[in-house]
Amino acid sequence: MTQNVNNGYGQIDWKRQIDRDRQIIEEFHANRGKVDGPFAGASLLLLDTTGAKSGQSRTHPLVYYSENGRLFIFATKAGAPTNPDWYYNILAHPEVTVEIGTEKFPATGVVLGEEERAQMYAKQAALSPRFAEYERTTTRKIPVVELVRW
Numbered sequence: 515m516t517q518n519v520n521n522g523y524g525q526i527d528w529k530r531q532i533d534r535d536r537q538i539i540e541e542f543h544a545n546r547g548k549v550d551g552p553f554a555g556a557s558l559l560l561l562d563t564t565g566a567k568s569g570q571s572r573t574h575p576l577v578y579y580s581e582n583g584r585l586f587i588f589a590t591k592a593g594a595p596t597n598p599d600w601y602y603n604i605l606a607h608p609e610v611t612v613e614i615g616t617e618k619f620p621a622t623g624v625v626l627g628e629e630e631r632a633q634m635y636a637k638q639a640a641l642s643p644r645f646a647e648y649e650r651t652t653t654r655k656i657p658v659v660e661l662v663r664w
Contacts, residue, residue: 538575547615553577556642560613561587561661563623566599566606574600578614578661579638585612585621585661586634593651601657612661621661631658 541549542560549558553575561574579586589601604610604623612621626634635658639646649656 535573535575539573542575542613547613549575559585559587561600562611562613563600563603564607564609566602572600572603574598576600577638577642579634579641581634581637585614585663586626586638587659587661588635588638588645589657589659590645590648593648595652595654597654597657601659604659610661612663620664622664624660624662626658626660628655631655634658 538549538551538553538558539560542558547558557578557580559576559578561576563572563574564570565572576587579588589597591598605625608623610621610623612619635645635649635656639649
């Protein structure tokens with residue numbers, strides 16, 4: 515059974531989304547961190563988390579924002595009313611692995627406080643208008659997580 519959620523853009527087929535993510539991950543690995551399609555030219559990383567409930571390793575392709583050597587990811591879930599699973603994984607197990615291009619490194623996910631969250635989210639939304647749209651289509655505050663290298 516496929517779960518569909520209305521995020522303001524219509525229905526999201528999560529099984530199809532998982533298949534799309536798998537293709538992005540394969541393309542990322544095959545092309546040294548570069549992908550085509552909707553993420554072409556975007557700052558994209560792969561985030562490996564440990565499942566909050568399952569304890570299993572999960573890989574998530576995510577857009578990131580970098581400033582002064584700091585990395586930030588955004589729990590948009592395309593403006594859906596709930597946070598993405600990877601966010602809950604980080605809350606339960608903040609130790610993650612990050613891949614950018616051909617570099618892979620351990621990091622700790624740290625959820626930003628409201629003031630810095632708002633600043634970083636505004637910067638990302640200025641770079642990519644779809645992030646501003648995600649914020650408009652949901653009633654929740656979209657969390658921002660800093661990935662702190664070890």
